[in-house]
Amino acid sequence: MTDRFSFALHATDGAARTGAISTPRGTIRTPAFMPVGTAATVKAMLPDSVAATGADILLGNTYHLMLRPGAERVARLGGLHSFMNWDRPILTDSGGFQVMSLADLRRLTEEGVTFRSHVDGSKHFLSPETSMEIQRLLGSDIVMAFDECPALPADEARVAESMRLSMRWAERSKAAFGDRPGHALFGIQQGGVTRELRQESAEALTRIGFDGYAVGGLAVGEGQEAMFGVLDYAPGMLPADRPRYLMGVGKPDDIVGAVKRGIDMMDCVLPSRSGRTGQAWTRRGQVNLRNARHADDPRPLDEACTCPACRGYSRAYLHHVVRAKEMIAGMLLTWHNLHYYQELMAGMRDAIAAGRFAAFEAEFHAARAAGDIEPV
Incomplete structure (x- = not known):
């Protein structure tokens, strides 16, 4: 255990990297997948269950938590870790993306963003300074700089203007974050799919100096090919x-492709959201448990998986509870999906350390290409 935030690289294989982020609340093994705990909960999961899947860190959403239950209330109740009963690291996003995608009637100025809550229509203001203060009150271990994320496709002039605003906001975020030993501030690179703008953004962030760096403004509709191109x-x-x-x-193939290209951390609502809609992610690709082909199938979802859904229940049962809209369906499938994602990360960490990432990637794609097991 450490009282400071640090990062150590243990091995590389091509551009792929494995290492460890040390924080006062524990070590984060990289590459790391962060389950999303939007409103201080990973939906359909208990914190102990999330930890049991192998997750070292969770993500919380500044936008959602500031609206409900409110950052001041969370602080009065002992901070986010105590509030949600999770004692490992937490990363909070800045709120910028949710303001873009969820808020009504938003108005953007140099100072910040005024918007109406999607929950009750109440009026709010977010700036680099207020985002830093909200994240401080939440008590997260990794804080994200406040940025603006334009939806793609957007013309290059709009992307450039947005990126430069985000860089000015990054500087203000750093000043407002101050000196907080044991807590880290990450800057966010913007620039859309334009190489020159990405370079300008990276240089601006490096000049300011951050504990970590995010590649932002992707996975917003540009497609996998364009994302991998960046x-x-x-x-x-x-x-x-x-x-x-x-x-x-x-998606799993996005994650493998991102790690191959030098990414250390990722987050996504996909494994938990899919679990609540009857979708399972497996080594053989996606399985839709709503499909009638599973109704009489006594076999597990994945015979090689050790999660509770695969150890204790048949495809027939999972099909039944999904179709009957029973609560246990979302619980079991979310656990399975998070377990699969963490197993994927562990496999990549081991492969990078052993210098066999290319073989791992080939096996990953071959298993998915084979498709699901034949129906009974």
Whole structure:
């Protein structure tokens, strides 16, 4: 255990990296997948269950928590870790993305963003300074700089203007964050799919100096090919001795492709959201438990998986509870999906350490190409 935030690289294989982020609340093994605990909960999971899947860190949403139950209330109740009964590290996003995607009637100025809550229509203001204060009250271990994330596709002039505003906000975020030993502040690279803008953003962030760096503004509708095109160069523009975080990604093949290109951290609602809609992610790809083919199938979802859904229940049972809209369906499938994602990360960490990432990637794609097991 440490009283400071630090990052150590243990091995590389091509651009892929494995290492460890040390925080006062525990070590985060990288590459790391962060389950999303939007409103101080990973939906359908207990904190102990999330830890049992192998997660070292969770993500909380500043926007959602400031609206409900409120950052001041969370602080009065002992901070986010105590409030949600999770004693490992937590990263909070800045709120910028949710303001873009969820809020009504938002008005953007140099100072910040005024918006109406999607919950009750109440009026709020977020700026670099208020975002830093809200994240301080929440008590998260890793704080994200406040940025603006334009939806893609957008014209290059709009992307450039937005990126430069985000860089000015990054500087203000750093000043407002202050000196908080044991807590880290990450800057966010923007620039859309334009290499020159990404380079300008990376240089601006490096000048300011952050504990880690995120590649932002991707996974917002540009498609995997365009995203990988940016990841072929963007991570390499950021300091090699700091963690690199790709925000909001993604599907298993997105994750493997991102790690291959030098990304250390990712988050996505997909495993938990899919679990609540009857979708399971497996080594053989996606399985829809709503389909009638599973109704009489006594076999587990994945015979090689050790999660509770696969150890204790048949596909027939999972099909039944999904179709009957029973609460246990979302619980079991979310656990399975998070377990699979963490198993995928552990497999990549081991492969990078052993210098066999290319073989791991080939096996990963071959298993998915084989498809689901034949129906009974």
